[in-house]
Structures are given as structure tokens and as C-alpha cells.
Amino acid sequence: QKEVEQNSGPLSVPEGAIASLNCTYSDRVSQSFFWYRQYSGKSPELIMSIYSNGDKEDGRFTAQLNKASQYVSLLIRDSQPSDSATYLCAVKGSGGYNKLIFGAGTRLAVHP
Amino acid sequence: GAVVSQHPSRVICKSGTSVKIECRSLDFQATTMFWYRQFPKKSLMLMATSNEGSKATYEQGVEKDKFLINHASLTLSTLTVTSAHPEDSSFYICSARDGTMGDTQYFGPGTRLTVL
Numbered sequence: 001q002k003e004v005e006q007n008s009g010p011l012s013v014p015e016g017a018i019a020s021l022n023c024t025y026s027d028r029v030s031q032s033f034f035w036y037r038q039y040s041g042k043s044p045e046l047i048m049s050i051y052s053n054g055d056k057e058d059g060r061f062t063a064q065l066n067k068a069s070q071y072v073s074l075l076i077r078d079s080q081p082s083d084s085a086t087y088l089c090a091v092k093g094s095g096g097y098n099k100l101i102f103g104a105g106t107r108l109a110v111h112p
Numbered sequence: 113g114a115v116v117s118q119h120p121s122r123v124i125c126k127s128g129t130s131v132k133i134e135c136r137s138l139d140f141q142a143t144t145m146f147w148y149r150q151f152p153k154k155s156l157m158l159m160a161t162s163n164e165g166s167k168a169t170y171e172q173g174v175e176k177d178k179f180l181i182n183h184a185s186l187t188l189s190t191l192t193v194t195s196a197h198p199e200d201s202s203f204y205i206c207s208a209r210d211g212t213m214g215d216t217q218y219f220g221p222g223t224r225l226t227v228l
């Protein structure tokens with residue numbers, strides 16, 4: 001069973017701080033990795049995708065991928081209360097049909 | 113770009129009736145769409161993969177005769193919950209894969225189903 005693991009949280013950070021969200025995955029051949037944000041009662045929205053080892057930055061968000069360690073993370077700089085949500089890590093499975101394997105999500109709470 | 117719509121956003125029905133939910137990719141063609149279900153404070157659960165022009169692939173434990181999926185065009189997939197019961201009450205979310213953007217899936221806004 002291919003798995004994606006995330007700490008459920010809540011991760012509580014003060015406004016303006018850096019929030020660090022982590023994810024590990026079990027399928028060594030995975031090539032595509034995604035971070036989604038889900039507000040309570042809403043559907044997930046894509047934040048970033050990452051395919052290569054290293055860092056990928058987009059505004060206040062930085063995704064980091066280390067395939068050797070099977071680890072992907074998301075950093076949120078200058079955290080805002082509006083960033084408070086559940087963050088879902090997703091990994092494309094090695095099977096067919098391009099389905100994504102989702103972690104259970106980490107709940108982030110940014111307090112003023 | 114990459115907008116996915118769902119209709120209806122919310123539906124309340126009586127036990128025993130059937131409910132159809134539509135998922136549309138508005139600005140791209142999606143050969144593959146996915147249907148998820150999410151219970152309160154729980155993680156997403158993939159129900160099935162919908163492929164345009166062929167039968168859907170259901171995840172283990174999901175009854176294909178209860179959750180009928182049709183993907184008749186490159187922009188539309190439908191999920192019909194047949195003979196709905198209160199335990200089917202949930203948040204149903206579709207996503208669509210934009211083949212031009214690799215494996216990225218874009219989610220619709222979801223449909224909240226309540227079965228009385």
C-alpha cells in the first residue's frame with residue numbers, strides 16, 4: 001500500500017513567522033508531488049507542484065523535494081491568519097490512471 | 113485558467129431517491145476526472161477514476177452500481193448516487209486532470225449532499 005504521511009497538527013505559528021509543513025511518501029518511483037490548501041468546508045486548491053529535487057519558490061511559498069529521503073515540504077513565509085487551513089500533500093502513484101495519493105493533511109493555525 | 117465547476121453545490125434529498133452531480137472542466141479538456149468523497153474532519157477518499165469514453169475505475173470498497181459514473185465528453189463527468197441513504201450524506205468533490213499540465217489535478221468546488 002503506497003502511503004503519504006503528514007503530521008495532522010495543528011501546527012500553530014504566530015503571524016509573520018515561517019510555517020514548515022512536512023510530508024513523507026513510501027513509493028520510491030514517485031515523480032510528481034503537489035501541495036493543496038483546503039479551507040474548512042471548501043474543496044482543495046492547488047498551491048504548488050514540484051517534480052525535481054531542490055527548492056521551488058512561488059511568492060511566499062517554497063516547496064522542497066528530496067527524492068532520496070522521500071520527503072517533500074512546504075514553507076510559508078510571513079504567515080498570515082488567512083493561511084490558516086489544512087494543507088494536503090499529494091503524490092502521483094506509480095500505477096495507471098494518474099491518480100494522486102493524498103496525505104491526511106496538516107492543519108495550520110496562524111494566530112495574530 | 114484550469115477552472116472546474118460542479119453542479120449542484122448543495123442538494124437535499126429523501127432517502128431512496130437518486131442524485132446526479134455534474135463536473136465540468138471549463139477551459140481545458142480533461143480525459144481523466146476523479147471523484148472523491150470527504151466526511152467532516154476526515155481526509156479525501158478517492159472513489160473512482162473517470163476516463164472519457166470508457167468505463168470508470170472504482171476504488172476498492174466503492175459500489176459501482178450505487179455510484180454511477182459517466183464521462184461522455186472531454187469536459188463533463190457525472191456521478192449519480194442511486195437509491196441514496198443517510199449514510200451517503202457527504203461532501204463530494206470532483207477533480208480534472210489537465211493533460212497539458214502534467215499530472216496536476218484541479219478540483220471543483222464540491223457538492224454537499226444531505227440525505228434525509
